[in-house]
Amino acid sequence: xxxxxxxxxxxxxxxxxxxxxxxxxxxxxxxxxxxxxxxxxxxxxxxxxxxxxxxxxxxxxxxxxxxxxxxxxxxxxxxxxxxxxxxxxxxxxxxxxxxxxxxxxxxxxxxxxxxxxxxxxxxx
Amino acid sequence: xxxxxxxxxxxxxxxxxxxxxxxxxxxxxxxxxxxxxxxxxxxxxxxxxxxxxxxxxxxxxxxxxxxxxxxxxxxxxxxxxxxxxxxxxxxxxxxxxxxxxxxxxxxxxx
Numbered sequence: 001x002x003x004x005x006x007x008x009x010x011x012x013x014x015x016x017x018x019x020x021x022x023x024x025x026x027x028x029x030x031x032x033x034x035x036x037x038x039x040x041x042x043x044x045x046x047x048x049x050x051x052x053x054x055x056x057x058x059x060x061x062x063x064x065x066x067x068x069x070x071x072x073x074x075x076x077x078x079x080x081x082x083x084x085x086x087x088x089x090x091x092x093x094x095x096x097x098x099x100x101x102x103x104x105x106x107x108x109x110x111x112x113x114x115x116x117x118x119x120x121x122x123x124x
Numbered sequence: 125x126x127x128x129x130x131x132x133x134x135x136x137x138x139x140x141x142x143x144x145x146x147x148x149x150x151x152x153x154x155x156x157x158x159x160x161x162x163x164x165x166x167x168x169x170x171x172x173x174x175x176x177x178x179x180x181x182x183x184x185x186x187x188x189x190x191x192x193x194x195x196x197x198x199x200x201x202x203x204x205x206x207x208x209x210x211x212x213x214x215x216x217x218x219x220x221x222x223x224x225x226x227x228x229x230x231x232x233x234x
Binding site: 035037044045046047059061062095097108109110111112113114115116117 | 125127156158160162169170171172175176181213215217221222223224225226227228
C-alpha cells in the first residue's frame with residue numbers, strides 16, 4: 001500500500017540544522033510531489049513548501065525561504081527537508097505529504113497520504 | 125500568506141449535523157475550487173476527507189460533504205458519530221502557487 005515513512009525524532013540546539021527524511025513506497029515516486037507541513041505543539045498546520053521529485057525543482061513558503069532546503073534521492077524514493085538556524089519556535093511535528101503531478105488533462109491540489117510525522121525539538 | 129479562518133471549536137450531539145466554515149480571500153478560496161479538508165485525531169497524521177471543494181475520496185463516509193460560496197468553504201458532517209470527534213483543517217491553493225491551511229476546528233461530539 002502507499003506509504004510515507006519518516007525518520008525518527010530529533011533534538012537540536014538553537015542555531016543548529018536538522019534534516020528529516022521521508023521514504024515513499026507503494027507507488028512511482030516521481031509521479032508525485034512531496035510537500036512538507038509542520039505543526040507546532042497544540043497549533044495548526046503550516047505549509048512549508050514542495051519538491052518536484054522528478055526534476056528536483058522546489059518552491060518554499062516565504063517564511064522559510066532562507067532557511068529550508070528540500071532535496072530528493074530518486075534511487076531510494078526518499079525526500080528530505082533540511083531546516084537551518086533552528087530556533088525554539090521551530091519545535092514542531094514535521095510532516096511530509098504526497099501530491100500528484102498534473103496529468104495531460106488535470107492537476108491535483110490535495111495531500112494524500114501523509115507521513116507519520118517527525119518531532120523536532122529545539123532546546124538549549 | 126495569512127491562514128484561512130476557521131472557528132476554533134464546534135460541537136454537536138450524536139445523529140446531528142454540524143458545519144465548519146473556512147474563510148479565505150479572493151487570492152485563494154474565492155478564486156480556486158481547490159479547497160481540501162483534513163481530519164486529524166490526537167497523535168495521528170491528518171487524513172484527507174474532501175478534495176476540490178466537494179469531492180469525497182474513496183473510503184470516506186458519505187456523511188462528509190463540502191461546498192463553497194464566495195470566499196468561504198464549508199465542511200458538513202451529518203449523522204454525527206463519536207468517531208468524528210477530531211480536529212478538522214481546510215486547505216486551499218493560492219494565487220502565489222502556494223498552499224495555505226486554516227487554523228483548525230476542534231469538533232466535540234457531546
